[in-house]
Amino acid sequence: MAEQKRPHNPNDSSFNLDEDGADGGDKDTTLDRIKTGAFERNVALTRMGVGAGAKIASHTMRNFFRRGESKDEANRNFYRAQAKELADELGRLKGSVMKAGQMLSLYGQYFLPEEAVEVLASLQDNTPAVSWAFVEPQLIDALGEKTVSKLEINRKPIAAASLGQAHLGTIKATGEQVVVKIQYPGVASAIDTDIRTLSRLISATRLAPKALDLSGVFNELRAMLERECDYVQEKAFTETFGERLLGDERFIVPKVYPEFCAKRVLTTRYEPGFSVSSKQVQALSQSRRNALAKSFAELFVTEFFDWQLVQTDPHFGNYRIRIDPQGEHDQIVTLDFGATRTFDSSFVESYGQIVRGSLQFNRKEIAQAVIEIGLMNPDTPPSVLEGFGDLTELIVEPFRKPFDSNVPDRLYTPGGAYRFGDTDLPARVGQTAALKMMSKHFKIPPQEIIFLHRRIGGVLVTLKTLRAELKLHELLKPHLGLN
Structure with a gap:
């Protein structure tokens, strides 16, 4: 297959990252x-x-x-x-x-x-990349030589991960730039x-x-x-997110090319952008970083409460920033939907009760929802439930009303926005968890909790990286029935 040079794009600081975010394009090994x-x-x-x-x-x-x-x-x-x-x-x-x-x-x-x-x-x-000679047979076996011949593919991967790697390519007939994600044989x-x-x-x-x-x-x-490992399912999730975000100009979801997709191969449009942590994004004005951060937060809330469908891998490589040269409409490129999960309505309702109870200091509501969701048993001692309440009431700190007396004053701007760039909340949560949650009654959480918290943690890290200043209480009001 012909070598293809990477297209130059002034808005592209790095390659699209795949799965686990390891960039295979610059690996020496x-x-x-x-x-x-x-x-x-x-x-x-x-x-x-x-x-x-x-x-x-x-x-x-x-x-x-x-x-x-x-x-x-x-x-x-x-x-x-x-x-x-x-x-x-x-x-x-x-x-x-x-x-x-x-x-x-x-x-x-x-x-x-x-x-x-x-x-x-x-x-x-x-994550070192694997040679083209090893993955090419998997590609041909999945798509057939005739279909593969319609593509020009760069043999050097732009990203390598645990389950597969991605290669930049071009559709010969149209000149469209694509990313071909190939799963490793035998995985x-x-x-x-x-x-x-x-x-x-x-x-x-x-x-x-x-x-x-x-x-x-x-x-x-x-x-x-x-x-x-099921790229057919990932293809469907990518198309679903593309359809649901189609009218929202804040987000870009890569187009899928079904002709070049199979159970172990996924081909999507190449969508360049900057990492959230890049110097280009960090140099944006406070208002532009706030707008991006608010979009990140709103997307997660919409996924969980409205769609009950959440992309649970928050790695920075799965989200790129398309900077608007005019300075008005920066966009978020969303990538890699392999870790997407659906959530039952009952789970979403119970989790919402924990959040609402924590914001309103309602320990009875917190305890009821914690048992319903499977974190603890009905025979859990009240002292353990109280300790969990202390923890969750701390975790929701960024979502409290402006100038809440339970939030350190230094974390509010003069206008009442929460300063994510200055918060030490993770350290305080860790200390509280160590003191309150060492109990035989606290079980290893079900996978729904594990992966939901993975995404929530990723959102908060993103807001901190953007040094955002936001009022997020309003964001939860329509979903939790808050005042």
């Missing part, structure tokens, strides 16, 4: 292939498990002679080293086992050491084996408490991976 066979993947991880067992025995013996802070520090270093070794091996294997490791970091905050969560979460930042068929192996490996490395049953977590990981 390229893998010739990935281990796709169950046997060779098992051998690699089993070898690591054996080595982990020996290190655990050695660490336990050395720690026997340590005391106090010295022992705690040794434990932290040990967990960090074990997790780093696990992450390195998952990164080399790529595929579903690496994606499962990333997803595990979301669940892991509830049962893994903090050091392990940090390392697993970093998996998305180091989907390896999911069951990878999940079982990762489960055993987490146990072997002693990263999770020995008595904790994680079968439910790994079952959920398996189901999520199967969804993310």
Whole structure:
């Protein structure tokens, strides 16, 4: 296939990022292939498990002679080293086992050491690309040589991730610039084996408490991976978001080209833009950054409360900023809908009750909704429910009315907007959670909560990155019946 030069666009500071956001276009290292066979993947991880067992025995013996802070520090270093070794091996294997490791970091905050969560979460930042010779057969097998011949494709990927990589291309007949997302061969068929192996490996490395049953977590990981490997479903979600945002000029959803799509291949229009954290976006005026931030927040609220359909992967690579040269209509390019989830009306209603109860300091409403949603049981002690109320009432701080006495004065502008750039809310939430939520009655949240909070956290990080100053209370009023 012919090499195609990347088109110049003055509004394009970087390539569109795919899946996990790792930019494969600038990687120095390229893998010739990935281990796709169950046997060779098992051998690699089993070898690591054996080595982990020996290190655990050695660490336990050395720690026997340590005391106090010295022992705690040794434990932290040990967990960090074990997790780093696990992450390195998952990164080399790529595929579903690496994606499962990333997803595990979301669940892991509830049962893994903090050091392990940090390392697993970093998996998305180091993903080498795979050679064109390895992925081209997958593309031809999916679309057929005749269809593939209608495209000019650059053999160097513009983005590489755990499940696949993306290549820039051109439709020969029209000259349209496209991004061809190709899933790595064997990824989907390896999911069951990878999940079982990762489960055993987490146990072997002693990263999770020995008595904790994680079968439910790994079952959920398996189901999520199967969804993310289904590009037909992702194509449908991309088209759905495109239709629903068609009349909203604030957003751009890439056009899908069905002729060049299949279960393991997805082709969409190339939509350039700047990263939210880029110097170009950071240099925008306060009013323009506020407008972008408000659009981000409104999109999430609309997805959850109105559509009950949420793109749950908030990585910066999935959202690009199209800067208007005239300075009036900056736009948000939304990418990658593989992690889109639907939510039941009952879940949305119960979650809304938690938010409403937290804003109105109604502990009874919070407790009722927490039990309904599956975070706690009916026999949960009142003290634990009270602790959860303390936490949620703090989390909704940016959504309170202007000049609320429960919000530090320094976080309001003279006009009553919340200063996201100056907030230390994440640190205060973490401290409160550590004090209030250490209880056997608090369960690992259901996957709906995990992935919803993933997106909410992403929205808040985006608003902080934009240094936004917003009044968000009005945004929730029509959905929660607030005054």
